[in-house]
Each structure stands twice: as structure tokens, then as C-alpha cells.
Amino acid sequence: xxxxxxxxxxxxxxxxxxxxxxxxxxxxxxxxxxxxxxxxxxxxxxxxxxxxxxxxxxxxxxxxxxxxxxxxxxxxxxxxxxxxxxxxxxxxxxxxxxxxxxxxxxxxxxxxxxxxxxxxxxxxxxxxxxxxxxxxxxxxxxxxxxxxxxxxxxxxxxxxxxxxxxxxxxxxxxxxxxxxxxxxxxxxxxxxxxxxxxxxxxxxxxxxxxxxxxxxxxxxxxxxxxxxxxxxxxxxxxxxxxxxxxxxxxxxxxxxxxxxxxxxxxxxxxxxxxxxxxxxxxxxxxxxxxxxxxxxxxxxxxxxxxxxxxx
Numbered sequence: 001x002x003x004x005x006x007x008x009x010x011x012x013x014x015x016x017x018x019x020x021x022x023x024x025x026x027x028x029x030x031x032x033x034x035x036x037x038x039x040x041x042x043x044x045x046x047x048x049x050x051x052x053x054x055x056x057x058x059x060x061x062x063x064x065x066x067x068x069x070x071x072x073x074x075x076x077x078x079x080x081x082x083x084x085x086x087x088x089x090x091x092x093x094x095x096x097x098x099x100x101x102x103x104x105x106x107x108x109x110x111x112x113x114x115x116x117x118x119x120x121x122x123x124x125x126x127x128x129x130x131x132x133x134x135x136x137x138x139x140x141x142x143x144x145x146x147x148x149x150x151x152x153x154x155x156x157x158x159x160x161x162x163x164x165x166x167x168x169x170x171x172x173x174x175x176x177x178x179x180x181x182x183x184x185x186x187x188x189x190x191x192x193x194x195x196x197x198x199x200x201x202x203x204x205x206x207x208x209x210x211x212x213x214x215x216x217x218x219x220x221x222x223x224x225x226x227x228x229x230x231x232x233x234x235x236x237x238x239x240x241x242x243x244x245x246x247x248x249x250x251x252x253x254x255x256x257x258x259x260x261x262x263x264x265x266x267x268x269x270x271x272x273x274x275x276x277x278x279x280x281x282x283x284x285x286x287x288x289x290x291x292x293x294x295x296x297x298x299x300x301x302x303x304x305x306x307x308x309x310x311x
Contacts, residue, residue, distance in 0.1 A: 003165040011035035017192030018068030029060035030284040071096025099128035117145035137170030141272035159185035175294020206262035214275035232268035
């Protein structure tokens with residue numbers, strides 16, 4: 001039995017990434033209703049809005065969903081304690097060490113997966129008592145480790161060290177990527193950029209079309225020598241920041257104008273290299289259905305090769 005499915009109770013081992021301001025009830029409920037695992041973000045820091053979104057999820061779906069807690073960005077334990085008492089049974093943690101706070105979640109029988117960008121971080125998280133890992137390859141969008149490790153290498157390297165379920169994150173948009181991740185040891189996949197471009201995503205169409213138009217070299221990693229390091233779509237502004245080497249402190253002060261106003265130069269439009277594999281808007285249901293059918297087709301083809309001993 002797939003351990004991720006046992007932990008979550010969902011139909012398909014597909015998670016929607018916890019993008020700040022984007023991963024809220026309209027998108028997350030669509031993912032859960034389509035058989036995946038919708039995740040509500042708290043990285044925006046808008047505590048009251050996030051609490052409302054968590055409560056709204058209970059109205060929009062009767063299926064499982066999860067919550068992400070970015071540990072370094074939480075001002076206090078209020079959000080963690082609310083989540084612990086919310087009735088939600090699956091939480092992903094990120095951006096920090098889960099050791100100091102995991103006991104609050106475990107006291108309420110919550111399954112905890114921690115996001116990791118390196119083998120060292122993975123081993124440390126497992127030693128802290130997490131139930132699984134979200135393994136973040138350098139291909140993914142958003143906040144990144146400046147020392148990039150590709151997902152395929154990272155999955156294999158972590159599997160050599162620990163035996164907990166892994167969710168593969170970074171560069172996956174379809175069944176082909178899902179099959180590759182499973183072959184490397186994953187038991188689920190997380191998609192961010194693919195769901196940002198979905199019809200149910202709340203972002204402006206300019207942002208969705210920029211993702212669809214992106215080439216394989218259409219993203220850039222910014223701020224490698226400072227913090228936070230991010231991967232974003234190439235625009236005039238992000239090219240300028242890349243050339244200057246350091247991201248201005250107000251880079252995200254106008255993020256709402258990009259996400260919801262469509263001004264792609266107002267901030268940095270976070271996206272992974274997987275944007276190059278996205279060619280059209282689809283509904284969440286279509287994305288999940290196509291991913292699952294593609295995964296099963298590819299695995300079937302590989303199984304037949306194995307049975308015949310051919311390549």
C-alpha cells in the first residue's frame with residue numbers, strides 16, 4: 001500500500017503546493033474534490049484570512065485537505081495551535097526546523113511531512129519525528145536553496161539514507177514526471193506551477209499566460225548570495241535583479257499587483273522550470289485525471305518491457 005495514501009486518505013497521490021496568497025480555498029477545494037490533496041497556505045502571514053480559508057474549506061469539500069506551516073515566517077505559535085485544534089489531519093512544514101514545534105501537532109495525531117532541499121535536512125527532519133518528506137528539487141519555483149540539487153538526484157540520495165514516504169516536488173506537471181519520480185523512490189508528487197495556471201487558480205490571466213509562454217530557459221534563480229533565494233519567471237525586472245545580484249528588500253511589496261492585477265513587472269512571478277511543459281490552461285480535474293492516466297500508461301509500458309526482458 002502507498003504510505004502517502006494511507007497517511008492522507010486521498011484518492012490520488014497528488015498534492016497542490018502551498019503558494020502564498022494563491023493556495024486558498026477556491027483552488028485547494030478543487031484539488032481535493034478531484035481526488036488530490038488541496039493545501040491551504042499560511043506563508044502570506046495573513047493569519048485571520050488564512051483561518052477563514054481553512055474554515056471555508058470545510059464548506060467547499062468533504063474530502064481531506066492539508067495546511068502548510070512555514071516555521072520561520074510564523075510570528076508566534078497561534079497559527080500552529082489553531083491548526084492543531086482545527087481537525088485537519090495532515091500538515092506540511094517548511095522553512096525551518098520542525099523539531100521545536102512538531103510535538104504540538106503530534107499531540108493532536110496530525111501527520112506531518114517536512115519540506116527539504118538537501119539530504120542533510122531530510123535526515124534531520126526524520127530524526128525530529130516527521131512522518132514523511134516533501135523533497136524539493138532545484139527545478140521548482142518559489143523559495144529555493146541557493147545550492148540547487150535536481151529532484152531526480154535528491155530523491156535517490158535521500159532514499160539511500162531514510163525510509164519514510166517522499167513527495168516529489170519540482171518540475172512535475174504530468175504523468176511522465178510522476179512516473180519518473182516514483183521510479184526514483186517517491187510515493188506522491190506535488191505540483192505548484194501546474195496548478196497556478198489552472199482555470200480555478202485565482203491569479204490574473206497575464207500570470208497564467210506568462211507561464212504557458214515560458215520556454216525551458218524561461219525562469220531565473222535570484223538572490224543566491226542572500227535570502228530569500230527564489231526561482232521566478234524571466235521578465236525585465238527579474239533580469240535586472242539577476243544582473244545586479246541582490247534582490248531589493250521591497251521585491252514582494254507589490255506582489256498582489258502581479259498575482260491579481262496582472263502587472264508582471266510589479267514583482268517576481270514565482271514559477272518552476274516546469275512552466276516549459278505547460279501549454280494550455282486546464283481545469284484542476286483535467287490536470288489530475290490526465291496526470292493519473294499518463295502515469296498508469298507509462299508504468300504499464302515499462303512493466304511490459306520488464307516482463308519481456310527488452311528495452
